[in-house]
Amino acid sequence: MCLAVPMEVIETRGSEDDFLDPPVAVVEAQGTRATVRLDIVDRMPGPGDYVIVHAGFAIHTLSKEEAEKSLELFDEMAERA
Amino acid sequence: MIRQNEKDAVKRLSKAIEAAVSGPVRIMEVCGTHTMSIFRHGIRSLLPGKIELVSGPGCPVCVTSQEDIDRMIALSSLKDVTVATFGDLVRVPGSGKSLAQARAEGADVQIVYSPSDALDMALKNRHKKVVFLGVGFETTAPTVAATLLQARAAKTDNFFVYSCHKLMPPALDALFEHTDAKVDGLICPGHVSTIIGASAYEPIVRRFGLPCVVAGFEPLDILTAILLLVRQHSKGEARVENCYERAVSQKGNERARALMYKVFEPKGARWRGLGEIDESGLSIRDEFSNLDAEKRFEIKTCESEEPKGCMCGQIIRAEATPPDCPLFGKRCTPATPVGPCMVSSEGTCSAYFRYGNHA
Numbered sequence: 001m002c003l004a005v006p007m008e009v010i011e012t013r014g015s016e017d018d019f020l021d022p023p024v025a026v027v028e029a030q031g032t033r034a035t036v037r038l039d040i041v042d043r044m045p046g047p048g049d050y051v052i053v054h055a056g057f058a059i060h061t062l063s064k065e066e067a068e069k070s071l072e073l074f075d076e077m078a079e080r081a
Numbered sequence: 082m083i084r085q086n087e088k089d090a091v092k093r094l095s096k097a098i099e100a101a102v103s104g105p106v107r108i109m110e111v112c113g114t115h116t117m118s119i120f121r122h123g124i125r126s127l128l129p130g131k132i133e134l135v136s137g138p139g140c141p142v143c144v145t146s147q148e149d150i151d152r153m154i155a156l157s158s159l160k161d162v163t164v165a166t167f168g169d170l171v172r173v174p175g176s177g178k179s180l181a182q183a184r185a186e187g188a189d190v191q192i193v194y195s196p197s198d199a200l201d202m203a204l205k206n207r208h209k210k211v212v213f214l215g216v217g218f219e220t221t222a223p224t225v226a227a228t229l230l231q232a233r234a235a236k237t238d239n240f241f242v243y244s245c246h247k248l249m250p251p252a253l254d255a256l257f258e259h260t261d262a263k264v265d266g267l268i269c270p271g272h273v274s275t276i277i278g279a280s281a282y283e284p285i286v287r288r289f290g291l292p293c294v295v296a297g298f299e300p301l302d303i304l305t306a307i308l309l310l311v312r313q314h315s316k317g318e319a320r321v322e323n324c325y326e327r328a329v330s331q332k333g334n335e336r337a338r339a340l341m342y343k344v345f346e347p348k349g350a351r352w353r354g355l356g357e358i359d360e361s362g363l364s365i366r367d368e369f370s371n372l373d374a375e376k377r378f379e380i381k382t383c384e385s386e387e388p389k390g391c392m393c394g395q396i397i398r399a400e401a402t403p404p405d406c407p408l409f410g411k412r413c414t415p416a417t418p419v420g421p422c423m424v425s426s427e428g429t430c431s432a433y434f435r436y437g438n439h440a
């Protein structure tokens with residue numbers, strides 16, 4: 001159930017404490033785009049950051065450097081499959 | 082370049098593990114996603130024979146009690162109710178039928194990817210009562226909490242949650258305190274730890290002297306965790322190590338936890354295989370009781386009965402492996418599951434079956 005691939009943040013919308021219209025990010029990984037909620041993420045990401053997503057919610061923000069290291073591995077996995 | 086680098090790293094890790102292992106070591110991967118990854122990447126074939134990997138209680142659907150499964154199915158047959166759920170739950174056999182069978186008989190059962198999709202469904206279909214089945218650990222509960230806060234802000238009167246959320250540390254406590262589970266180290270969950278933090282395992286290290294290593298889901302992550310566990314074991318040490326720092330901090334995600342406890346409070350919960358465990362579940366606080374399916378609906382069920390002959394309980398307690406079950410691969414397969422461990426993609430029986438260890 002855990003999606004391990006960090007997704008790149010393209011843009012963010014909305015403000016942090018608005019429960020009615022919660023903050024979201026448009027994210028992308030391996031050519032797929034999605035909109036994910038930012039209500040519970042540990043730190044608000046900006047464009048270029050990466051997030052780990054669970055059930056439509058970002059749960060953790062990684063800097064580009066942190067993410068790239070793991071993305072290299074994921075690309076490699078994909079190639080080998 | 083990268084490919085060669087990684088292959089080399091796998092080789093180096095395998096060699097290092099071989100060199101570090103002295104006697105037999107039994108390692109538990111707590112989380113169902115690790116179980117899947119270990120099978121998918123053939124991790125066992127990279128390890129010396131002295132290392133045994135066993136699965137723990139970390140598949141949320143598998144540890145959901147038969148009573149809760151039956152109550153969720155009963156909810157689906159109430160008038161005007163739409164049940165919205167993660168897909169894994171739909172085919173779990175209840176004492177009578179499964180949600181899939183209830184759907185075939187006319188119940189409205191919808192599969193969603195996120196609890197917020199269930200709320201959207203309620204907002205678009207105001208004549209329907211949408212009940213989201215909240216199954217999952219510390220990773221999922223905050224997503225449901227955020228959805229409940231949104232539902233309250235939107236003043237919905239047709240969205241409800243049936244909460245079976247469970248907490249991982251109390252289950253590990255109960256497992257090592259009250260059962261015969263004998264392991265030498267734990268591969269701690271990846272994304273549960275993102276929320277609760279690596280420090281959440283300190284009490285387990287102290288109480289049971291068990292080495293704990295937090296790991297990601299890639300082969301290199303898992304091999305690294307095994308290496309660290311074997312090294313601790315060989316030296317007679319026990320401490321928490323974190324080899325998934327890119328996603329897990331010492332303290333975890335405090336923002337998500339704050340939201341989770343704003344909406345939920347800990348209460349006793351019943352686990353398949355582990356029984357009743359104090360403070361191991363999350364119930365919806367009174368303040369949100371108008372969104373609590375448990376309080377808003379009268380749920381009637383017959384006496385619950387776990388599937389006859391199913392050994393999921395023992396498997397969750399690491400007392401048995403799927404091939405020990407006489408039904409495994411015969412009457413019980415992913416197409417005709419008898420117990421939840423064969424249904425969920427994270428279930429141990431399903432992983433054994435899919436990756437061919439049933440010879």
Ligand code: SF4
Nearest residue numbers: 391392406413420430
């Ligand atoms: S093989 Fe089927 S019946 Fe046996 S323990 Fe697993 S799920 Fe239960």
